[in-house]
Structure formats: C-alpha cells, structure tokens
Amino acid sequence: MDDDEEMQDIDSEFPSVPSLLKGKGKAVLQDEFDDSATGVDDTLPWVEKYRPVTLDDVVSHKDITGTIERFIEKNRLPHLLFYGPPGTGKTSTIIAVARRIYGPSFRKQILELNASDDRGIDVVREQIKQFAETRTLFSKGFKLIILDEADMMTTAAQAALRRIIEQYTKNVRFCIIGNYVNKIIPAIQSRCTRFRFSPLPSTEVEKRLNHVVEAESVNLTDDGKAALLKLSKGDMRRALNVLQACHAAYERIAETEIYTCTGSPHPSDIEAIVNSMLTEEFTTSHQMITALKTDRGLALQDLLTARVYLLDQLATTEYRLSTGVNERIQLLRSWVRLRMQSN
Structure with a gap:
C-alpha cells in the first residue's frame, strides 16, 4: 500500500476538521450562537440566530x-x-x-x-x-x-x-x-x-427588527411593525418570536395578523367594548362582550389588561386635577394618550 492509499484509509477512519464541518452541524461546531458563521441552520429560532456576538x-x-x-x-x-x-x-x-x-x-x-x-x-x-x-x-x-x-x-x-x-x-x-x-x-x-437591564427603547427594538426583516425577506407593513413594537413592550425576545411566528403563518404581516398571532385584543375590539359599556344597558353589553370573547378567542385577562391602561390614565389625570393643574391641559393630555393607545 502506497502513502496516498494509507492516508485515504486514515481520513476515512478519522475525519478531518473540515469534513466534520460539512452538513447540518456546521454552524453549531464553529460557534453555537455565531450567526456570522457560514451554513447557519435556517430552522433555528431567530432569537438564537440573531443573538449578539460581541x-x-x-x-x-x-x-x-x-x-x-x-x-x-x-x-x-x-x-x-x-x-x-x-x-x-x-x-x-x-x-x-x-x-x-x-x-x-x-x-x-x-x-x-x-x-x-x-x-x-x-x-x-x-x-x-x-x-x-x-x-x-x-x-x-x-x-x-x-x-x-x-x-x-x-x-x-x-x-x-x-x-x-x-x-x-x-x-x-x-x-x-x-x-x-x-x-x-x-x-x-x-x-x-x-x-x-431596563426594557429596551422602541427605537432600538425597531433597528434590530429592520435588520431581521431585511435578512429574512419578511413582508411586514408599517402598521404591523407599530403593533409589534407596541405588544413587545421592550422585550426583544418576544418581538422576534412573534415576528417569526407571523412570518411562518402569513405571507403579508399587518396589524391584524400581529394581534391574531399573539391572541391579543385588537384596539378596535377594546374601543367597541368601552363604547358598549358606556352607552348600552348591562344585558346588551354583556352579550356583546361574551360573543366577542368567543369569536376572537380572547380571555378576560386580556381585556382587563387593556382596560387597566385606561384606568391608570384616568387616575393620573384625577390626581393632577386635585393638585390644581389646568383642566384644559389635562383634558388634552388624556385625549392624546387615549388616542395613542387605541392606535
């Protein structure tokens, strides 16, 4: 047996490092969380795929x-x-x-x-x-x-x-x-x-989302991005997980798809519930809310969470009024905040 044949036998029995890096295990063997390594597994969660390297x-x-x-x-x-x-x-x-x-x-x-x-x-x-x-x-x-x-x-x-x-x-x-x-x-x-570690600013979350959207060719609309940033509340892991789930389920990701995928109540549903509670009698309002919960698959906890924001803003306004601030200014501030929440 000559030297070349002997080396081939050794290589077949003990694969070299480059041969071990072939195939699905390539990215993991090079660096488990290094998305800059070539051959990254596309099935990885985006949270791990785009985890910071430095x-x-x-x-x-x-x-x-x-x-x-x-x-x-x-x-x-x-x-x-x-x-x-x-x-x-x-x-x-x-x-x-x-x-x-x-x-x-x-x-x-x-x-x-x-x-x-x-x-x-x-x-x-x-x-x-x-x-x-x-x-x-x-x-x-x-x-x-x-x-x-x-x-x-x-x-x-x-x-x-x-x-x-x-x-x-x-x-x-x-x-x-x-x-x-x-x-x-x-x-x-x-x-x-x-x-x-405080919650991440929306601007910083948006920068990382823009990078992922471009890298993964995600069809994300502006209103969908706004809804995603709103629901993530400074949680980068949640934002990326929701984005990946929506990308797998929908060709086009808009505001409705974000709320549907997360199971969160749509702002229009919250507005309808508040208007019904303020303007309709109890039986009618109760039937409407029950039907909405069934149709949308919502839990009472989800609805209460949205209502808590409104009550918090009203409580803040009441406190400021009790300290003698201008009523007109507080009315405008409350209107702006509530409009921002509904949008």
Missing part, C-alpha cells in the same frame, strides 16, 4: 457593556448580578462577555445552568462546586458560572451558593441572572456588582 452588538445598555468592557481590559471582572424584565439582553450580554474573554471556544470555560430547572441545594453542592473546584489550564485566569433565572432558586440553595462564591473566587466568576432582584438574598447581592 458586546458592541448588544442592543442598548451601552453604559453596562462599556463598564464590563473596562473590567475585562483591566482584568478585574467581579461577580455579576444582572436583573430586569425578560428579553432585555441579560443572557446575551454574558454570552458576549464569555466570548470576549475566552474566544470561540468559550463553551469549554463556562458552566451555564438554568436555575428554574436546577434550583435545589444538591445542584449547588454537586455541579457548581465540582466545576468551581477545578482550575483552568496552566492555573491561569478564571472560569465563568452563569446561573440564569436565579431568582427561582430556593433559599437554601442561595445560602449554600453564598459560601461557594467566597471560597472559589480565585478560580471562578459568577454571573447571577434574574428578573426580580428582591428574590435574590441580600448576602449574594452584596457579593456581586449589580446591573439593571
């Missing part, structure tokens, strides 16, 4: 990413606590931080747990402690432990975690992520640098 790609929160960038440059990254509403970029930010520190092979240096599933004290004592005890290659640097939805952890698990954070600071940095900071015990909060 800290510069993170939507908004430039003050947070800038501070963390300075921590990394000075090699003084502390334990981190990210909190705020869902879909505001907490997980995306820490993944970008891990990629910034460790490079494309960052998955080997991090332990990522979802505390809503693994939230007991056994997980802290076994998985987290075992990972924290091992040092990095050549005993340099530190590894990263990401605890997502940590506000769902039990009090006992958080108490055990407190000691581990202190004991293994030389080996590990922790990133605690949660929606509600008040559910994280004070002992853990005091050991972390806290960053609050």
